[in-house]
Amino acid sequence: MKELKLMKGNEALAEAAIRAGCDAYFGYPITPQSEVLEYLSREAEQRTGMVVLQAESEIASINMVYGAAGTGKKIMTSSSSPGISLMQEGISYIACAELPCLLVNVNRGGPGLGTIQPGQGDYFQTVKGGGHGDYRLIVLAPATVQEMADFVKEGFELAFKYRNPVMILTDGALGQMMEKVELFPQQERKFEELAWATTGKSANRQKNAITSLHLKAEQMEEVNIALQKKYKEIEKNEIRYESINCEDADIIITAYGLVARICTKSAQLAREKGIKVGVLRPISLFPFPYDVINKYANKVQGILDVEMNAGQMVEDVRLAVNGKVPVEFYGRMGGVVPDPEEILKVLEEKFVGAAV
Amino acid sequence: MAKVKGDIIIDIEKCKGCELCIEACSQGSLERSRQVNNKGYLYIVKVQDNCTGCTNCALVCPEGGITVYRKTVDGKKQIAKIDNVNQDMNIEVNE
Amino acid sequence: MNEKALIDDEHFEHTLRSEHTEIISPENIVYEKPGTLLDVDMHYCPGCGHGVVHRLLAEVIDEMEIQSEVIGVAPVGCSVLAYNYLNIDMSEAAHGRASAAATGIKRVLPEKYVFSYQGDGDLAAIGTGETIHTCNRGENILIIFINNGIYGMTGGQMAPTTLEGMKSTTSPFGRNVSTMGAPLKITELVAQLPGTQYVTRQSVHKPGNVRKAKKAIQKGFELQKQGGGTCFVEIVSNCPSNWKMTPIESNHWLEDNMLPFYPLGDIKTPNGRK
Incomplete structure (x- = not known):
C-alpha cells in the first residue's frame, strides 16, 4: 500500500x-x-x-x-x-x-x-x-x-x-x-x-588513513x-534530466529545481498560444546533461534559460549549445520567484517578437 | 638491592643526534659519534661500560631508537618499574 | 678544550667495534620501541617532543591491547602525518577541526577509543570553538594537546600560547600582551567545563616527566572506556628549531620559562578538582 x-x-x-x-x-x-x-x-x-x-x-x-x-x-x-x-x-x-x-x-x-x-x-x-x-x-x-x-x-x-x-x-x-x-x-x-574505513585496525588488515594530504607534487597529481x-x-x-515536450519544440526552456516547474506552466501557456515550447530540466547538475542539450540545439530555434540568479547554469547551457542557436537568459534574484506569465512574456519578446 | 648491569642498542640510522639521551644518562655512558649516519646526523654511541639499564635514555629518545637490556648479577631479570612516576629511576650500580 | 676531544679516536673506534656484552639478549630487554610505533623515520626535527608522545601513545595502546579499537585524529600541524607513524586507523583533519572530526567518529562508533592529537595553534586558536564545545558536550574522547608555544609547521609564528615577551617570526620583538593578547591557558579553561572529567598538564622533557605523561595518556584512555566526559591531556613540549635552540637548551628553556607559566600536574580528576 x-x-x-x-x-x-x-x-x-x-x-x-x-x-x-x-x-x-x-x-x-x-x-x-x-x-x-x-x-x-x-x-x-x-x-x-x-x-x-x-x-x-x-x-x-x-x-x-x-x-x-x-x-x-x-x-x-x-x-x-x-x-x-x-x-x-x-x-x-x-x-x-x-x-x-x-x-x-x-x-x-x-x-x-x-x-x-x-x-x-x-x-x-x-x-x-x-x-x-x-x-x-x-x-x-x-x-x-x-x-x-x-x-x-x-x-x-x-x-x-x-x-x-x-x-x-x-x-x-x-x-x-x-x-x-x-x-x-x-x-x-x-x-x-568497508575496506578503506577507519573503524579500528584489526589484526587481519593494514591500517587505514583518511587523508587529503599528499606532500609530494607527483603524488598529489596522481590523486x-x-x-x-x-x-x-x-x-x-549518472546524467539525469527530465525532458518535457521537447521533441516537437521550437523553443526550449532550460531550468532546474523549482523554476523548472514554473517554466513548465509557461510552456503550457505558450502552447495554448501556438508556440511550441518544451522544458529541459537538468536533474543532475553535475554531471550536467551537455550532450542532451547539444542534440536539442540541432532542432530548436533558440533556448531560454531561466534561473533565480544572475545567470549561472546558463553558462553550462551555452557550453552545451556551443553557438548552434541563440541562448537567452532570464533571471530573478534576491529571493524573488518568477511567475509563469512573466517568463512567457520574456520568451515571446526574445524569440517570437524577434522573428526567429 | 640487587646489583644490576645494563646495556643498550642504539638504532644509529634512526638517531638524529639530538643528545637528549646524553643529558638523561646519569652514568655518562653516551657520547656523540665522530661519524655521520646515512641521514647525515652525528649519531650517539655508548662509550662507557657502566650502563645500569635504567631506561632514561630510551624514555627521552624522540625516535624510539634505543633498546635497553638489563640483568642482575645473579642472573635474574629485573623488570623496569615505572610505577613511581615522581622521580627518575635510581638503581644501584654494580661496581 | 672540548670534553669530547678527550676521548681519543682510537678508544672511540674500539668502543664502536667492541662486542656487545652478554646482557644483550632478548630475555633481558627492559625497554624497546612499542610495536604500534611503526619502524619508519619520523619527519620531526631532532629532539622534538612529538616523537616521545607518539611513542607513549603507542606504548599505552600496546599495553592496553586496544590497537584494533583505537581511531586517532591528527589535524593540520607538525603532527598531521602521525598516521604514517602509528599502526592504527587514523584520520587527518582540517586545521582546528580535529575534535569535531573525533566527535563524528565517536558518535557513530561509541564503543571505540577515539583520540585527537592537536597542537596549540590548532586547538587554542583556529579550533577554539570546536575545543570548547567538544569538551562542553563531554564527548568521550581523549584530547592530546601539544603545547610548544609556537607554530612549528609554518615556521615559527606566534601561537595563542606563546609566552609574554617570547620572540617568534610574527612577534619579532617579543609578544606584547597589550596588542597581541596574553598567552591562553586553554587547559585551565576547559577544566571549568562540566563536560571534562580529567584535565592534566604534563611534559616529556625529562625521563620522570615522560613516565608521568604516559600515565596521564593511559588514564585518558581508561576513563574513556567508562564514559563520563572528555579527557584532556596537555603536554608542554619544545620546538628546538623554531625556538632556535639545541634540543638540550630547548628543554632547559622549557623548564625555566614554560613551566612557571604552564605548571604541571592534574587540574581536574574524576574524583574532584585538584
Whole structure:
C-alpha cells in the first residue's frame, strides 16, 4: 500500500533520511532549512537509533561529517547558503579523501546574509567547486517534495557507489512548501565494514588513513588524476534530466529545481498560444546533461534559460549549445520567484517578437 | 638491592643526534659519534661500560631508537618499574 | 678544550667495534620501541617532543591491547602525518577541526577509543570553538594537546600560547600582551567545563616527566572506556628549531620559562578538582 503524506519539503527530506537508514546527521540551525534538524531531533533516534547532533557551527558539522563518514557509515548534513559557504573547506577535504556522504543546500537569496527566500545563486558554488582545488560533488536538484525525499535515498546510493560527496541543491521554497509525498519503506540501518574505513585496525588488515594530504607534487597529481577519472566515470553514467515536450519544440526552456516547474506552466501557456515550447530540466547538475542539450540545439530555434540568479547554469547551457542557436537568459534574484506569465512574456519578446 | 648491569642498542640510522639521551644518562655512558649516519646526523654511541639499564635514555629518545637490556648479577631479570612516576629511576650500580 | 676531544679516536673506534656484552639478549630487554610505533623515520626535527608522545601513545595502546579499537585524529600541524607513524586507523583533519572530526567518529562508533592529537595553534586558536564545545558536550574522547608555544609547521609564528615577551617570526620583538593578547591557558579553561572529567598538564622533557605523561595518556584512555566526559591531556613540549635552540637548551628553556607559566600536574580528576 502506498504511504502518502502531506509534508513540507524539509520534513520529507528528513523523513527520507531516517528511512534510508542514515546513521548520523550533524547540523546547525539556519533558515529556511531548520526543519530538517528539528524533525530529526524529534524522530530519528527513537525510531532507528540514528545519531542527531546539533553542532556549534556549520564548520563543526561538516567536520563531524568528515570524521563520521570516514567510518563508512551513512552520514549527512544540511544547511542553507551562508552555512554551506562555511562548510566549503570541509567539503573540499571530504571530496579529496573520497568520503561518501550526503549534503543538502536549501538555497536562499544572497550574496551575504541575503534573504531567507528561495534562490539559485549557489549553482556555481555547488557545481563548479565552492571549496578549493579540483573536485566535484555529485549534485541532484529536486523540483518537487517527492524528489526531496527520493533523492536522499538516491544520493546515498551514488555517494557510496563512487565514494564521493553528493549534494542535494534545493531552495527555500521547496524546503518550506507542502505537497503530497509517497514515502519509500523504512530501510534497515546496517553497518558494512568497508575496506578503506577507519573503524579500528584489526589484526587481519593494514591500517587505514583518511587523508587529503599528499606532500609530494607527483603524488598529489596522481590523486588528482584518479579523482578526475572518477568524475569522468560519473559523467558517463549518472546524467539525469527530465525532458518535457521537447521533441516537437521550437523553443526550449532550460531550468532546474523549482523554476523548472514554473517554466513548465509557461510552456503550457505558450502552447495554448501556438508556440511550441518544451522544458529541459537538468536533474543532475553535475554531471550536467551537455550532450542532451547539444542534440536539442540541432532542432530548436533558440533556448531560454531561466534561473533565480544572475545567470549561472546558463553558462553550462551555452557550453552545451556551443553557438548552434541563440541562448537567452532570464533571471530573478534576491529571493524573488518568477511567475509563469512573466517568463512567457520574456520568451515571446526574445524569440517570437524577434522573428526567429 | 640487587646489583644490576645494563646495556643498550642504539638504532644509529634512526638517531638524529639530538643528545637528549646524553643529558638523561646519569652514568655518562653516551657520547656523540665522530661519524655521520646515512641521514647525515652525528649519531650517539655508548662509550662507557657502566650502563645500569635504567631506561632514561630510551624514555627521552624522540625516535624510539634505543633498546635497553638489563640483568642482575645473579642472573635474574629485573623488570623496569615505572610505577613511581615522581622521580627518575635510581638503581644501584654494580661496581 | 672540548670534553669530547678527550676521548681519543682510537678508544672511540674500539668502543664502536667492541662486542656487545652478554646482557644483550632478548630475555633481558627492559625497554624497546612499542610495536604500534611503526619502524619508519619520523619527519620531526631532532629532539622534538612529538616523537616521545607518539611513542607513549603507542606504548599505552600496546599495553592496553586496544590497537584494533583505537581511531586517532591528527589535524593540520607538525603532527598531521602521525598516521604514517602509528599502526592504527587514523584520520587527518582540517586545521582546528580535529575534535569535531573525533566527535563524528565517536558518535557513530561509541564503543571505540577515539583520540585527537592537536597542537596549540590548532586547538587554542583556529579550533577554539570546536575545543570548547567538544569538551562542553563531554564527548568521550581523549584530547592530546601539544603545547610548544609556537607554530612549528609554518615556521615559527606566534601561537595563542606563546609566552609574554617570547620572540617568534610574527612577534619579532617579543609578544606584547597589550596588542597581541596574553598567552591562553586553554587547559585551565576547559577544566571549568562540566563536560571534562580529567584535565592534566604534563611534559616529556625529562625521563620522570615522560613516565608521568604516559600515565596521564593511559588514564585518558581508561576513563574513556567508562564514559563520563572528555579527557584532556596537555603536554608542554619544545620546538628546538623554531625556538632556535639545541634540543638540550630547548628543554632547559622549557623548564625555566614554560613551566612557571604552564605548571604541571592534574587540574581536574574524576574524583574532584585538584
